[in-house]
Amino acid sequence: MDLSNYLEMFIEESKDHLQAINDELLKLETDPNNTAIINEIFRSAHTLKGMAGSMGFDDLASLTHQMENVLDLLRNSKLVITTEIMDVIFKCVDFIEKMVDSVEQGGDGKENVVDIVQQLEQIQNPSSAHHADVLDASLEVAVAAELVIDEYQYSVINEARKTGNQVFQITVTLDERCVMKSIRAYMVFQIAEELGEIIQTHPTVEQIEEDNFGDSFSLLLLSQREIKEIQTQLANVSEVKEVIVSEQIHQEMVLGKEVDTQTQITQAQDKEDSADSKKKQRSKSIRVDIDKLDHLMNLFSELIIDRGRLEQIARKSELSELTETVEHMTRISTDLQDLVLNMRMVPVEQVFNRFPRLVRDLAKELNKKVQLVMEGAETELDRTVIDEIGDPLVHLLRNALDHGLESAEERKASNKNEEGTILLKAYHGGNHVFIEVIDDGKGINREKVLSKAIERGVISSEEAKSLSDQQIYALIFSSGFSTADKISDISGRGVGLDVVKTKIESLGGVITIDSTPGQGSIFHIQLPLTLSIINSMLVRVEDETYAIPFSSIVEITMVSQDIVSTLHGQRVIQFRGQVVPLVYLNEVFHVPSSETEFNEQQHYVIIVRKGTKTVGLVVDSVLGQQEVVLKSLGGFLDNLYAISGATILGNGEVALIIDSNQFIK
Amino acid sequence: MEMLKIVAFKLGDEEYGLDIDQVQSIERIEHITRVPNAPSYVKGVINLRGKVNPIIDLRSKLNLGVAQYTENTRVIIVKYEDIELGLIVDQTSDVIDIDPKAIEIISSDNFNADYFRGIAKVDGRLVILIKLAELMQTPTN
Known part of the structure; x- marks a missing residue:
């Protein structure tokens, strides 16, 4: 039988089950006596084993089988849950994850599992020698019959017997x-x-x-x-x-605990049946290959380009029938766009899921007590953003754990709950998604950050005096900055936070920090809902058209030449009580000047913002607002200064999209 | 012996060739959007059926001087690995079959051999075969 058709399904489902096991294990850790949780884990492990077996991944099946055995003992209260056992089970899940990953990458799903299997066996039977004997004995019998039966087959036999x-x-x-x-x-x-x-x-x-x-x-x-x-x-x-x-x-092959196993397996099956029926009711959705969605998106974006073109033609032709049809089409395609974008939305849960485990492991490593609370995991984000947001969040969580939270003793000393709390919160707001990482640790030490920043030459001591708290906190995002006195494995190599900032900005997002000494810090991330279609302002510089994303624009204004003054060679204007430096796009982009009539007196200035800083982009004219489809310039042209991509305009020409963040240092 | 299929094109009086497997299509030159701060041989980007493709001027990449774009100027869209790129050439000629044995490796030192695979001799024509991989090295700027 050709199993490759099922491979994808196997991988998907295995991942689901692994995630479920991970989740439940974490719950179990806080509530070790709850057999319902163990049953849940057992069920997932059992299904996983069955799937792996039928797909021919024997290593995977036998490891899962061993794990199942341990779970079985736990379930029947023959074993008491200890942290050691939990650790081994977690390790075991890691192994299984690795195997599934290997299968996904086209590997054979094989791993060296001898150690972990031994550990599992040891748990099952502390005097492991005894157990091994029983196993050996059973194998010997089988060998005598010329047929060696391995653990997995053995369990298949056992189950088959139940069905007559x-x-x-x-x-x-x-x-x-x-x-x-x-x-x-x-x-x-x-x-x-x-x-x-x-x-x-x-x-x-x-x-x-x-x-x-x-x-x-x-x-x-x-x-x-x-x-x-x-x-x-x-x-x-x-x-x-x-x-x-x-x-x-096979009387001779029956292991000591077989009687138990039998009854339990039937139990498990019963439960599985009920779980199946539950599944049937729940899932009215289908899995769609992400490539198909991407393709749909691409096709749709071409449609939007054509729509723009049609709108132009309709306007020019002044045929009311054509205009009406185009308008109708515009409305429909706007709905369609929402739908397509919606289909690509995935809950942040996908990223959040792995955090409880990560935080648990880290807390153990650092010997801190921490509780991770997650809110708004159902908040949806575009898949492109989801794929990118994971690493920065891991950085922030590590940072919160390592630098933010105090050790249990320190916390006690300052009259706080021994167990620290990290709150990971996601929510929608307008066209953005907000994610916050909030810890109730010691907060950011303003003085320490300042002195470090001065020492590292990030700022001068004069500058330091005029900075607001916010601006000082923002310093920890500058590269080469780390306030941890000791460099630990987890964070503090000084590469973390500036990478986080760069990443989030490259996604069109903003990150800010708030902190109260003694009470904790809040890392606040604002992200765009989608990266593929953006609202932008089209501007003209000489004969060239550029698009500036709406998200960074604060205001557009007309400025006459005479209010432009120079400060240290830098041209600036005063605008709403602020001194705003000007960037002449025709100069930074070396735009060849055209012969069109010179209008030196009036300029359009697009005020753009990055964080708290603003800068004014000087352009010749503003063409208007348009939804544009972001396209990459291809692998050949990357890292261009202040250009984040390109888009195709209604007339079929390509316009470049300006990344105004790069104008602001 | 398997014959190589080569798309032949002209830059000035010289004839060059690209392996047909690497050629996606041949386009007329249309509106090119200039890309600021890109290397000088990058002419800009074009809209190729909904995709944005960078265009490079092969003459200036190969240091062959500048030429006016004419009716005959074409853009050869090539693809190497995952990168698609347009090459501006003076004129495309035809597709020729070349016996791999008829390709001479360039040994002369006064010839910028980095970009070339060799010279093919076909019916008295000399066709310089271009090594696309080298040509498409990402520009360092």
Whole structure:
């Protein structure tokens, strides 16, 4: 059977189950006596095992099986949950994750699991030697029967028995004059498969196919048929000399705890059935390949370009019928655009999901007590943003844990709850999504930041005096800055926060900090809902058209030449009580001057903002607002100064999109 | 022996060639949007059926001087790995079959060999084969 069709589904579902296991494990840690949680984990692990087994990822299946065994003991209160056990299970889940990742990347899903399996076995039976003996014994029996049964197959057998199947060991001897033994063997297999399920053969199927066996071979068959029926059916194959069918009681293979396992497996199955029915009710959605959505988006953006073109034509032609049709089309396509954009929206949950685990591990490492609270995980963001936001958030969380929160002792000393809290919050607001990382730690030490910044030469001591608290906090985002006295593994290499800032700005977002000494800090991130279609202002510089994203524009104003003054060679204007430096686009972009009539007296100035700083972009004229589809300039032209991409205008020409952030240092 | 299919084009009087597998299409020159602060041989970007493609002037990339764009000027859209790029050439000629054995490796030192794979001799024509990988190295600016 070709399994590759199912591979994708397998990977998706495995990930879902792993996520579920991870979530439940974390819950279990806080509530160790809740068997309902263990049952939940058990169910996921069980399904995972089944899937891995049927897909032929034996390592994965056997590791999951071991984990299941441990969970089983926990569930029956035969084991008490300790942190060691939790750690091993977590490690085990990590391994499984690794395997699934390897499968996803086209690998074979194999990992060296000997250590972890041993640890699991040790948990199952502290005097592990004993358990190993039992296992060995069972294997020996199987070996004696020439058929080695591994853990996974063993569990399959056990389950099959519950559904009325029996295990038969069949030994087929072929006529020694038989010429094409492999073909006869193949026929035997075919018939056997009609009768039931072959779980094991000796020699292996490959060897048999290559004619690499003597006159006889054996197989283990799971079947509900009668012994006689099997015998006669198989004996019907020509050139078969002898068929010996014996029913395997496997009493000798039964491990000590089998009775338990049996009942539990049935239980688990029952529960699985109910879980399945639950699933059916819940899912009215389908999985769609992300590439298809991207393609849809691309096609749609071309439609928007054509729409722009049509609008232009309609305006020029002054045909009312055409104008009406175009208007109608515009309305529909706006709805369609919302829909398409919506389809690409995914809840931030996807990113948030892995944080509880991360925070737990980190807290352990740092020996701090912390509770991670997540709010608004259902808030939706464009997939393109989601893909990018994970790393910056990890940085911020690490930062909060490492630098923000105090150790348990310090917290006690300052009359705080021993356990720190980190709140991760996401919510919508207008055309933006806000994500906040809030800790109740010691806050940012203003003086320490200042002295460090001066020491590192980020600012001068004169400048320092005039800075507001906000501006000082913002200093920790400058590159080469780290206030941790000790450099730890987790953060404090001075690369963290400036990378976070750069990343968020490259996504068109803004990050700010608020902090109250002794009470904690808030990292506030503002992100655009989508990156693919942006609202922008089209401006003209000489003969060239540029687009400036709305998100960065504060205001557009007309300025006459005589109010422009120079400060240290820098041209500035005074605007609403602020001194705003000017950037002449025709100069920074070296725009060739056109012969059009000179209008030196009046200029349009687009005031743009980055954080708290503003700058004025001087252009010749403002063409108007337009929704544009962001396109990349391709791999050949990247890292261009102050250009973030391009878009196609209604007339088919390409306009470049200005990244005004780069004008502001 | 498998023949190489080569798209031949002209820069001035010289003939150059590109492997046909690397050529996506040949376009007439249309509106090019200048890209500020890009290397001088980058003419700008064009809209190619909804995609934004950078265009480079092959003459200036190969230091062959400047030429006026005429009726015959064409843009050859090439693709190497994931990067699509347009090359401005004076004129496209035809697609020719070349016996790989007829390609001579350039050994002369006074020839900027970095960008060239060799010279093919076909019916008395000399076609310089371009090494696209080198040509498409991302500009360092």
